[in-house]
Each structure stands twice: as C-alpha cells, then as structure tokens.
Amino acid sequence: MSGQGATIEDVAQAAGVSIMSVSRAMRGVEGLSPATRSRILGIAARLDYVPNRVAGSLAASASNLIGISVPTLFDSVFAEILDEMRGPLLRTGHELMIETSDYSRRREEAWIGRVIKWSPAALVVCGTDHSRKSRERLAASGIPTLEIWDATDDPIDLSVGIDHHAAGYAMGAHLVSLGYRRPAYIGTTTGRDPRAEKRVRGLALAFGGAGIGLVADRRVEGASSFEAGRQGCAQVLDGAAERPDVLCFLTDHLAFGGLMECTARGIDAPDAIGIVGFNDLGINGVLPRRLTTSRTPRAQIGAMAARMLIAAMRGIRKDRAVTLPVELVPGETTRRVG
Amino acid sequence: MSGQGATIEDVAQAAGVSIMSVSRAMRGVEGLSPATRSRILGIAARLDYVPNRVAGSLAASASNLIGISVPTLFDSVFAEILDEMRGPLLRTGHELMIETSDYSRRREEAWIGRVIKWSPAALVVCGTDHSRKSRERLAASGIPTLEIWDATDDPIDLSVGIDHHAAGYAMGAHLVSLGYRRPAYIGTTTGRDPRAEKRVRGLALAFGGAGIGLVADRRVEGASSFEAGRQGCAQVLDGAAERPDVLCFLTDHLAFGGLMECTARGIDAPDAIGIVGFNDLGINGVLPRRLTTSRTPRAQIGAMAARMLIAAMRGIRKDRAVTLPVELVPGETTRRVG
DNA sequence: CTGTTAGCGCTTTCAC
DNA sequence: GTGAAAGCGCTAACAG
Numbered sequence: 001m002s003g004q005g006a007t008i009e010d011v012a013q014a015a016g017v018s019i020m021s022v023s024r025a026m027r028g029v030e031g032l033s034p035a036t037r038s039r040i041l042g043i044a045a046r047l048d049y050v051p052n053r054v055a056g057s058l059a060a061s062a063s064n065l066i067g068i069s070v071p072t073l074f075d076s077v078f079a080e081i082l083d084e085m086r087g088p089l090l091r092t093g094h095e096l097m098i099e100t101s102d103y104s105r106r107r108e109e110a111w112i113g114r115v116i117k118w119s120p121a122a123l124v125v126c127g128t129d130h131s132r133k134s135r136e137r138l139a140a141s142g143i144p145t146l147e148i149w150d151a152t153d154d155p156i157d158l159s160v161g162i163d164h165h166a167a168g169y170a171m172g173a174h175l176v177s178l179g180y181r182r183p184a185y186i187g188t189t190t191g192r193d194p195r196a197e198k199r200v201r202g203l204a205l206a207f208g209g210a211g212i213g214l215v216a217d218r219r220v221e222g223a224s225s226f227e228a229g230r231q232g233c234a235q236v237l238d239g240a241a242e243r244p245d246v247l248c249f250l251t252d253h254l255a256f257g258g259l260m261e262c263t264a265r266g267i268d269a270p271d272a273i274g275i276v277g278f279n280d281l282g283i284n285g286v287l288p289r290r291l292t293t294s295r296t297p298r299a300q301i302g303a304m305a306a307r308m309l310i311a312a313m314r315g316i317r318k319d320r321a322v323t324l325p326v327e328l329v330p331g332e333t334t335r336r337v338g
Numbered sequence: 339m340s341g342q343g344a345t346i347e348d349v350a351q352a353a354g355v356s357i358m359s360v361s362r363a364m365r366g367v368e369g370l371s372p373a374t375r376s377r378i379l380g381i382a383a384r385l386d387y388v389p390n391r392v393a394g395s396l397a398a399s400a401s402n403l404i405g406i407s408v409p410t411l412f413d414s415v416f417a418e419i420l421d422e423m424r425g426p427l428l429r430t431g432h433e434l435m436i437e438t439s440d441y442s443r444r445r446e447e448a449w450i451g452r453v454i455k456w457s458p459a460a461l462v463v464c465g466t467d468h469s470r471k472s473r474e475r476l477a478a479s480g481i482p483t484l485e486i487w488d489a490t491d492d493p494i495d496l497s498v499g500i501d502h503h504a505a506g507y508a509m510g511a512h513l514v515s516l517g518y519r520r521p522a523y524i525g526t527t528t529g530r531d532p533r534a535e536k537r538v539r540g541l542a543l544a545f546g547g548a549g550i551g552l553v554a555d556r557r558v559e560g561a562s563s564f565e566a567g568r569q570g571c572a573q574v575l576d577g578a579a580e581r582p583d584v585l586c587f588l589t590d591h592l593a594f595g596g597l598m599e600c601t602a603r604g605i606d607a608p609d610a611i612g613i614v615g616f617n618d619l620g621i622n623g624v625l626p627r628r629l630t631t632s633r634t635p636r637a638q639i640g641a642m643a644a645r646m647l648i649a650a651m652r653g654i655r656k657d658r659a660v661t662l663p664v665e666l667v668p669g670e671t672t673r674r675v676g
Numbered sequence: 677c678t679g680t681t682a683g684c685g686c687t688t689t690c691a692c
Numbered sequence: 693g694t695g696a697a698a699g700c701g702c703t704a705a706c707a708g
Binding site: 345346347357358361365389390391392393394395396397398399 | 684685686687688
C-alpha cells in the first residue's frame with residue numbers, strides 16, 4: 001500500500017476527462033488545450049494527486065531515477081560532489097539513488113545489476129576502475145553513464161574528473177624542487193582506492209626522476225581519517241630505517257593527524273619535517289600553518305557532472321571526457337631545504 | 339530501455355515452467371519443489387536474470403525501497419548513522435534511497451510526497467520536527483516510519499535517538515560546576531536545526547538555574563564547519579560586551595575552528611577560555627588537548643535503527659521509542675575556574 | 677486537441 | 693506443487 005493516494009483515474013473522473021489527458025497534463029507534454037490542462041492540474045492539486053512513478057516507469061520503460069555510486073560518504077569529497085549535483089538534477093525532476101561501494105568493484109557490479117532494473121534515466125559511477133562485467137553492462141545499457149572524480153580519455157560514456165597521476169607528479173616535482181630527498185607516503189588500507197594509487201605512482205615517478213625512492217609507503221586503518229594519519233605517521237617515524245624529510249598523506253585529514261603526531265614528538269613542521277596533504281579540505285582554512293596540499297575542484301566536478309548528465313539525457317553529448325585542473329597549494333608545512 | 343536484460347518469461351521458457359514458478363523461485367517463497375527451484379535458479383543465473391523491481395513493486399504494491407531523509411551529508415554524524423544502517427538493510431534485500439533536506443521541512447514534505455509513491459518498504463526521517471502534512475501522510479501511509487537522531491516519547495511510529503535537551507543541560511550543569519559564569523554559544527545558520535536548538539535551550543537552562551545567562555548566542559555561516567567556528571569565535575570575541583569565559587560550539591568541528599582562532603589571538607584554552615564541542619568526532623582523537631565534548635552514539639543509533647526497521651517490516655514493534663545515552667566527555671579545553 | 681487500445685514485467689488470487 | 697487469469701497505475705502508439 002502506498003497510502004490511500006488518489007490515482008490518475010480519480011483525477012480523470014473528477015475532471016471529466018480520460019486518464020490520458022491527466023497523464024499529459026501531469027507530465028507537461030504537448031497536445032492539450034491550456035484550459036483543460038490547468039483545470040486538470042487544479043483538480044490534481046486539490047485531490048493531492050502524486051503520480052505513481054513505479055507505474056509510470058514500468059509503462060515508459062524509463063524512470064526519473066539517477067543511480068549514483070560513490071565509494072563512501074565519510075570522505076567529504078564525495079559529499080561535496082553529490083551536494084553540487086543534487087540541485088540541478090532535482091530541479092529537472094530527477095530522483096537520486098545513492099549507493100556506497102566501499103571501494104569494492106564487486107559491490108559496484110552487484111549494484112549496477114540491481115539499479116539497471118529500475119530503468120534509471122542515468123547512472124553515475126566513481127572512477128574508471130570497474131569490473132569487466134560492469135563496463136559491459138553499462139556500455140550495453142544505452143543509459144547515459146558518467147564516470148566522476150578520475151579523468152580518462154576513454155570513458156564508458158562520459159567522464160569528468162581530475163588527473164590523479166598528474167596531481168601526484170606535480171606535488172612530487174614541487175617537493176623535489178624544494179630539496180626534499182627522503183619522501184614517505186601514508187595512506188589507508190580501506191579497500192582499494194585506485195585514485196590514491198595513481199597519485200602515489202605520480203609522486204614516486206617525480207622523485208624517481210631525481211633518483212630518489214620512497215623511504216616508506218605505509219597503509220593504515222584507523223577509527224577515523226585523523227586517527228589513521230596519526231598512527232601511520234607514528235609507524236613511519238618509528239619504523240623507517242631512514243627518517244623521512246617529508247610525509248605525503250592520502251588527504252588533508254590524514255595529514256592533520258600526522259601533523260599532530262609530529263608535534264607531540266617535538267618534530268616541528270616545516271623545520272624538522274615536511275607535511276603534505278591532498279584536497280585542500282575545510283580544516284586547512286583554519287590551521288595556523290596551512291598544509292601544503294593540492295586543491296581539487298569538487299564543486300566544479302559536481303556542477304559539471306550535473307550539466308553533462310542533463311545534456312546527455314536530452315541526447316546531447318558535447319565534451320565526453322572532461323579533465324579539470326588541480327591546483328598545487330604550497331603551504332607552511334613545507335619549506336626550501338637542503 | 340533497461341538494457342536487453344532477460345525477463346521472467348525468458349527464464350520460464352528456458353526452464354520449461356510457468357512464469358509463476360520462476361517468480362516463486364526468485365522470491366524464495368513456499369510452494370515449489372526444491373528440485374525445480376534450484377533448476378530455475380541455475381537457469382536464471384546462467385541467463386543473468388535480474389528481476390525487474392519496478393514491475394514487481396507495481397504488481398505487489400510494495401517495494402524493497404527504504405527511503406531515508408537526512409538534513410545533510412556534510413555532517414559526518416549522518417554519514418556514520420547511514421553507514422551503520424546500510425549493511426543490515428542491504429543484507430535483507432533492501433535498497434536505500436537517500437535524500438537530503440537541507441534542514442528544510444518544506445523539502446522533507448515534498449520528498450515524502452514523492453517517495454511514498456514508490457511504495458517504500460519503510461521510511462526514515464530525521465528528528466521529530468516535521469510539517470503537519472508530513473506527519474499526517476506518514477501516519478496514514480501504513481508504512482513503517484522511523485524518526486532518528488532526536489528522541490521523543492511520541493513518535494509517528496518508531497524512533498531512536500538521543501535527548502538533545504538533556505545533553506545540552508548536562509553540559510551546562512558540568513560547566514556551572516566547573517565555575518564558568520559567562521558562557522557563549524556559537525552555531526550555524528544553516529536552515530533550522532531543531533536538535534541544535536534543543537541543546538542550546540538545555541545549556542541555557544542549566545546556566546539559568548545558577549542565575550546565569552548566555553553572554554552571546556552567535557549563528558554564522560562559513561565555507562566549512564571549521565571556518566564557521568573560527569568566524570563565529572572571532573565575532574563573539576570582538577563583539578560581546580563581556581568576554582565569555584567558555585565557548586560552547588554546535589559541534590567539535592566548529593569548536594576546533596574556534597580553538598584555532600583563540601590560539602591565533604593568544605587566548606589559551608583552557609587557561610584563558612574554555613572550549614566545548616559536541617559529538618566527539620574523529621578529530622578529537624588526535625588533538626594534543628582533547629576537547630570537552632559530548633559523545634553521541636551514532637553507530638548505535640544506526641545499528642538500532644536498522645534492527646527496528648527490519649523488525650517493523652516483519653510486523654514486529656517492541657520498543658517504539660528508544661533513547662540512547664550521551665556521554666559527557668570532560669577534556670582538556672575546560673578546567674576548574676573561579 | 678482528445679480518447680482508445682495495448683501493453684510494461686511482475687505478483688496476486690484462485691484453480692487444478 | 694504448479695499454472696492460468698487478472699490486474700498493479702501508468703504511458704506509447706495510434707485513431708479520430
């Protein structure tokens with residue numbers, strides 16, 4: 001039971017028209033005199049009639065649903081992207097169905113199988129790293145599909161994101177130029193995060209170009225990102241044969257945790273060690289010494305994603321693969337050394 | 339088009355049975371010999387058949403959807419609650435449809451109107467502050483409805499949350515007992531957050547009992563919670579006729595922003611001023627001086643919410659209104675004064 | 677501009 | 693244990 005809501009039939013009867021006229025009036029499609037249209041709409045409103053989208057979706061083999069899969073809601077990056085997409089998509093009459101995959105391709109694949117049966121108007125997945133079956137299903141579905149957050153030249157359908165490898169490389173090159181020679185990386189073990197791996201590889205490549213390898217590559221799990229960063233930092237400081245001269249963290253929140261650990265040990269940043277984050281998250285705006293980080297365009301990705309999706313649902317595909325720039329933000333947790 | 343997925347008819351044909359048998363097999367209902375059941379399931383798997391839930395929902399006037407409305411995804415509190423609910427609910431075959439209301443009763447009401455037409459298996463809304471129409475619709479729908487985060491004696495149907503007023507009062511009483519006499523409150527202007535208002539009233543009541551009023555009640559908007567806290571703190575320090583001796587923030591993230599502002603001004607906590615947060619968020623685990631805060635049971639709320647929902651969908655309603663305890667956590671940003 | 681006829685893919689109900 | 697018939701509430705396609 002969906003409550004005792006009025007059906008299209010009730011409205012048709014009350015208005016003295018056929019249900020098709022009500023259908024047309026509700027959907028705002030052509031072929032109805034303005035007079036009857038407004039009369040029907042008035043009666044529908046009076047009857048508190050809300051069209052049953054389940055029936056509508058089945059009949060039309062199409063729904064107003066937009067399925068969105070993100071790895072997690074804990075990372076504010078995805079919350080920001082989602083929030084930016086929501087407005088435009090809601091305004092065009094869509095409904096969002098959000099899934100979290102926990103960085104699991106298997107879970108993503110299972111979700112695609114389920115959500116596709118809702119005949120969604122569009123699908124959004126995170127990154128470019130999907131199971132073969134997922135890719136096939138998405139490609140064969142004919143449903144507008146958008147890959148967000150990661151950039152690619154060869155999207156399943158559409159994509160908008162940043163070049164994580166380039167971002168990592170840019171930071172590495174920056175640190176090399178500052179004179180850092182013993183870099184360490186600290187991330188998390190939460191599932192596989194292909195974007196993070198790309199950044200590490202970019203970072204390592206830049207250092208490698210100067211003949212330098214990572215002195216540590218630590219993955220930890222913590223109760224929170226902050227805690228993971230703190231623990232990872234502790235482990236690297238305790239464990240590495242060589243004391244790193246710069247610690248590169250998965251995100252700003254990990255970096256802050258690491259910074260707290262260094263401070264607790266009397267290791268001052270940037271004097272005794274460099275600290276680097278990623279994303280330029282909100283916390284960075286209030287720190288006495290801003291983190292050296294990379295500013296990612298989350299809001300633009302979200303806005304662009306909505307725009308591309310809405311266009312694609314109208315059959316318009318202009319830029320299929322959009323790469324947005326990442327801005328390296330030198331902060332006060334690194335300095336010129338050596 | 340929902341892709342060229344197999345339909346129930348395809349499976350029936352391949353198995354040489356009627357579609358009813360396939361339907362029974364897929365849903366795992368009684369009335370089918372184990373042999374044919376497993377044969378059908380095998381063929382369905384081979385054909386990659388995924389039942390069309392739109393058709394199923396329409397036919398049964400019931401879906402596996404669970405609609406959930408939270409104010410925002412930016413507040414990690416809701417991300418935590420959602421994450422805890424997701425597992426059990428997914429395991430029982432449900433699909434989550436998450437909406438954010440931006441703390442707007444109007445948006446919540448509109449969403450209820452829409453989601454109800456999906457014949458959801460259950461509905462989750464945040465808090466107890468809904469429009470009259472929302473309450474009526476939910477009550478009349480016959481759909482299991484759960485109000486989370488706020489506690490109430492008189493739920494629409496079910497509720498699980500914390501007593502925000504009591505939490506505010508407890509903190510106020512604690513601060514009074516420590517000797518604080520010039521409390522200020524700093525929150526945000528984001529829509530109306532009835533839970534936050536309850537906490538402030540509880541706080542004010544506790545101080546009022548000692549003949550003390552709030553010297554400031556500041557609401558600010560910032561790019562982030564951290565930034566809002568910093569700005570609110572700056573405004574209170576600049577604006578208040580009397581310098582407050584303790585700053586009570588909406589959440590830990592605002593408190594951290596405020597703490598940074600105080601530090602920047604050379605106002606040390608807890609020596610020169612007290613700082614109080616709410617929720618005991620992850621950041622508090624890595625601070626050199628832990629914030630005095632209130633630990634809210636987000637995970638338990640989520641777990642309990644899922645449990646209550648699953649039971650209710652089976653027609654079982656034991657505890658209709660659950661109130662979980664909040665733990666006051668004295669930190670190192672307050673001290674005995676006066 | 678408006679209405680009629682067929683379904684969408686599944687589940688309910690009732691036979692067998 | 694299994695199947696046939698009759699919809700769920702709506703929209704596509706066509707007729708007038």
